[in-house]
Amino acid sequence: MSRNILLHPTLPSSTQLMLRRAGYETLDDLSSTSAEALSKELGIDISDSQSIITASQRPPGPALSQSLASLISRSQSLACSYAAVNTALGGGLPRGHVLEISGPPGSFKETLALDYARIFVEANEEVIFIDTQNMTSLATIKKTFHHSSAAADYQDLVRYTHLHTLPDLMLFIHNLLSEIHAKTGLLVLNSISFPFLSHPDIQSSKRTALLEKIHQVFLQASALNNLTIITTSQMSTKLLNADGSPGNFETGAKAVMVPQLGSTYLPAGRSYRLAIVPESRTTGQDKVH
Amino acid sequence: MDSISLSSLSSLTTHQKSSLEKGGYKKLSDLLLSTSSDISRTTRIAPLEVTRILEAACREHAVPINKIKDLPMEGEEKFTSGDAELDSMLGGGIRTGMLWEVVGESAAGKTQLALQLSLFVQLPSRLGGVLGSAFYLTVASQLQTTRMEQILNTHPLLSPSLCSFANIQHTSVPTIDKLIFVLSKSLPQYISANNQNSSSRPLKLIVIDAIAELFHTSKRTTTQFLVERSRRLSEIGMLLHSLASKHQIAVLVLNEVSDTINRDTAPLDSGQIGYKDQFRWFGRADSILGEDRKEATLGLVWSNQLNVRIFLSRTGRRRYLEESEHSRKIQKSVSATSSNISAGDQQPVLIRRLTVVFSSVCDPASCDYVVTAQGISVIPGSAVLLTARPAVSTATPPGTTHDSMSPHGDFTQMQKAQLAPLDIGHIVDSTAIDSRYSTPDNEPGDDEWDAFWERNALPECVFEEAANLTESS
Numbered sequence: 140m141s142r143n144i145l146l147h148p149t150l151p152s153s154t155q156l157m158l159r160r161a162g163y164e165t166l167d168d169l170s171s172t173s174a175e176a177l178s179k180e181l182g183i184d185i186s187d188s189q190s191i192i193t194a195s196q197r198p199p200g201p202a203l204s205q206s207l208a209s210l211i212s213r214s215q216s217l218a219c220s221y222a223a224v225n226t227a228l229g230g231g232l233p234r235g236h237v238l239e240i241s242g243p244p245g246s247f248k249e250t251l252a253l254d255y256a257r258i259f260v261e262a263n264e265e266v267i268f269i270d271t272q273n274m275t276s277l278a279t280i281k282k283t284f285h286h287s288s289a290a291a292d293y294q295d296l297v298r299y300t301h302l303h304t305l306p307d308l309m310l311f312i313h314n315l316l317s318e319i320h321a322k323t324g325l326l327v328l329n330s331i332s333f334p335f336l337s338h339p340d341i342q343s344s345k346r347t348a349l350l351e352k353i354h355q356v357f358l359q360a361s362a363l364n365n366l367t368i369i370t371t372s373q374m375s376t377k378l379l380n381a382d383g384s385p386g387n388f389e390t391g392a393k394a395v396m397v398p399q400l401g402s403t404y405l406p407a408g409r410s411y412r413l414a415i416v417p418e419s420r421t422t423g424q425d426k427v428h
Numbered sequence: 429m430d431s432i433s434l435s436s437l438s439s440l441t442t443h444q445k446s447s448l449e450k451g452g453y454k455k456l457s458d459l460l461l462s463t464s465s466d467i468s469r470t471t472r473i474a475p476l477e478v479t480r481i482l483e484a485a486c487r488e489h490a491v492p493i494n495k496i497k498d499l500p501m502e503g504e505e506k507f508t509s510g511d512a513e514l515d516s517m518l519g520g521g522i523r524t525g526m527l528w529e530v531v532g533e534s535a536a537g538k539t540q541l542a543l544q545l546s547l548f549v550q551l552p553s554r555l556g557g558v559l560g561s562a563f564y565l566t567v568a569s570q571l572q573t574t575r576m577e578q579i580l581n582t583h584p585l586l587s588p589s590l591c592s593f594a595n596i597q598h599t600s601v602p603t604i605d606k607l608i609f610v611l612s613k614s615l616p617q618y619i620s621a622n623n624q625n626s627s628s629r630p631l632k633l634i635v636i637d638a639i640a641e642l643f644h645t646s647k648r649t650t651t652q653f654l655v656e657r658s659r660r661l662s663e664i665g666m667l668l669h670s671l672a673s674k675h676q677i678a679v680l681v682l683n684e685v686s687d688t689i690n691r692d693t694a695p696l697d698s699g700q701i702g703y704k705d706q707f708r709w710f711g712r713a714d715s716i717l718g719e720d721r722k723e724a725t726l727g728l729v730w731s732n733q734l735n736v737r738i739f740l741s742r743t744g745r746r747r748y749l750e751e752s753e754h755s756r757k758i759q760k761s762v763s764a765t766s767s768n769i770s771a772g773d774q775q776p777v778l779i780r781r782l783t784v785v786f787s788s789v790c791d792p793a794s795c796d797y798v799v800t801a802q803g804i805s806v807i808p809g810s811a812v813l814l815t816a817r818p819a820v821s822t823a824t825p826p827g828t829t830h831d832s833m834s835p836h837g838d839f840t841q842m843q844k845a846q847l848a849p850l851d852i853g854h855i856v857d858s859t860a861i862d863s864r865y866s867t868p869d870n871e872p873g874d875d876e877w878d879a880f881w882e883r884n885a886l887p888e889c890v891f892e893e894a895a896n897l898t899e900s901s
Contacts (some may be wrong), residue, residue: 245786276503294497306457339659
């Protein structure tokens with residue numbers, strides 16, 4: 140059983156974030172401090188810090204209301220149709236984790252995301268599917284489920300909408316936790332990088348703040364509600380000097396491609412970044428960070 | 429989203445609304461793009477209350493995410509290109525609700541295809557159309573009405589009784605600002621006026637001919653200029669996608685090509701994804717020899733926007749079309765174009781190549797085609813699939829993320845990284861280029877510089893010498 144604070148089910152995620160920011164990584168770190176010291180350090184009431192310490196000491200265990208069967212099904216990791224992807228993820232994508240799939244145009248990122256959606260639907264779980272740049276239409280989804288065992292159910296289990304702009308995305312993010320319920324297993328954001336292009340003049344500090352908000356909501360949804368989140372992302376160019384340091388156009392020696400948003404929005408310790416790299420028109424590689 | 433004003437929200441008190449307005453927040457989108465601490469600071473509202481305001485406002489305007497069973501079907505509506513083989517390659521025809529690009533050299537047939545589609549969209553569904561209308565936006569060229577008339581009169585599926593120029597609106601968009609204005613204001617207004625008029629056809633095709641003409645760059649551009657251009661290109665892409673999905677319109681954008689220059693680039697470390705390597709898969713076609721001499725312009729930035737890229741090449745091949753090789757459709761149309769030649773003579777016909785480079789609705793494929801009086805005709809039987817499902821293998825695990833790279837290999841012969849100019853605007857840079865207010869197209873003093881450079885244009889050799897100097901140092 141992990142002693143990592145972030146995986147502790149009885150501490151609310153906002154508290155976890157606060158503790159982590161103050162430098163507390165594991166429960167052992169907490170046990171060495173007192174309620175008074177903690178309250179001074181975090182700037183919170185002493186009663187709050189006391190409840191944090193008692194909460195952290197409660198042995199983490201499954202909530203009594205969950206049935207054993209649902210526990211078992213909820214703890215599995217998910218294998219998609221592509222063996223190489225499963226291998227890259229160490230067997231499969233664990234539930235309650237975040238997966239970012241990036242790649243150049245023409246790589247099969249959207250197909251892969253849809254494959255995971257199929258798995259959740261076949262397990263009778265609800266999927267929320269957000270499409271931002273017309274890559275996955277309702278017709279494409281229909282075609283995907285045509286040969287699936289869940290062909291009859293997908294229309295009831297998959298919720299779908301378009302959004303294109305950054306304010307639309309942030310509105311969705313703010314409302315995400317109230318949109319999901321016990322039966323929601325998967326959120327697909329296809330692609331998450333596109334809405335950031337609608338406001339290209341936004342300052343980078345504001346952009347980072349928005350990415351941090353997404354991080355916060357993703358962490359809460361995945362840790363507390365066991366929501367699995369899959370995002371697809373376009374790529375951007377990065378210029379590197381000969382020694383590997385970031386360069387600019389005048390000095391840049393080689394141009395590489397990186398996922399557009401950076402890692403700010405991905406909760407550490409529960410995220411995977413999968414890059415699809417075509418090597419020819421028919422084959423490619425997955426790289427996982 | 430832009431139209432939701434804070435004053436209209438019922439979940440906020442009047443006091444809250446006036447404080448927000450004093451802080452400069454007028455619309456819900458203003459709030460959503462700021463952080464709680466920023467809002468708190470500028471409006472002097474306590475942070476906890478700001479959080480509650482945000483939550484309440486977001487709940488009030490939550491967008492319902494419906495189950496698929498409660499949504500009207502989308503993505504199945506398509507119209508014919510006029511050629512059955514081409515339709516089949518494209519996944520059934522031109523689907524609405526998507527962004528299509530046709531890229532190629534001048535005289536490869538891009539405009540032909542666009543003109544053709546503007547007519548075919550009008551046909552009734554029994555003939556493969558969607559009874560729609562088209563909006564044709566030209567940048568630098570004129571709308572080729574004569575050629576359109578020729579296609580209308582010669583193609584067997586079309587007839588003047590079914591299609592007319594009245595169903596094709598035309599506007600010229602010579603600048604980026606004009607295009608953005610048309611896409612964000614004029615077109616939505618036109619569409620809603622159309623919807624209210626029960627007798628008018630729905631808009632089902634928007635053509636932009638050609639987007640690259642708006643982004644021609646010259647040697648003396650600065651990085652900042654290119655960054656600005658790149659951002660406008662993304663903005664255009666977003667507007668096109670919104671129009672496409674909201675009204676289920678097929679958007680067709682024509683793009684130009686540039687010569688492919690193969691330069692040696694620095695070797696990549698393991699785990700790195702090379703721009704130059706990847707560009708050849710999504711920016712060029714290579715189904716036959718010579719096809720990859722040209723590549724699409726506007727870089728990765730624009731490629732990321734597309735749902736489909738169709739590459740047209742001239743290829744310089746000519747063939748005598750044998751009796752057994754072509755169906756009557758081509759025979760008829762070829763003789764229509766070469767009407768001066770007696771029926772017995774056989775002229776070699778210029779064979780062109782069409783490649784679907786990538787597509788969200790079909791597999792990459794290639795075929796040969798000819799351009800005739802009736803438009804584009806695919807040579808029957810010439811279509812080849814370039815790939816089936818992708819076969820994927822795992823890379824050797826890279827271990828931890830590579831933030832620091834150790835150099836290896838010989839870097840003394842380094843060439844400058846060759847990037848499409850507009851991709852500079854999207855560079856992930858540690859010294860992030862903070863945006864300013866969007867720079868106007870012409871800054872004060874620009875006209876003077878333009879005039880100066882006209883008078884004192886540097887000869888090409890100066891640039892060559894400068895390049896030689898930097899290389900040898």
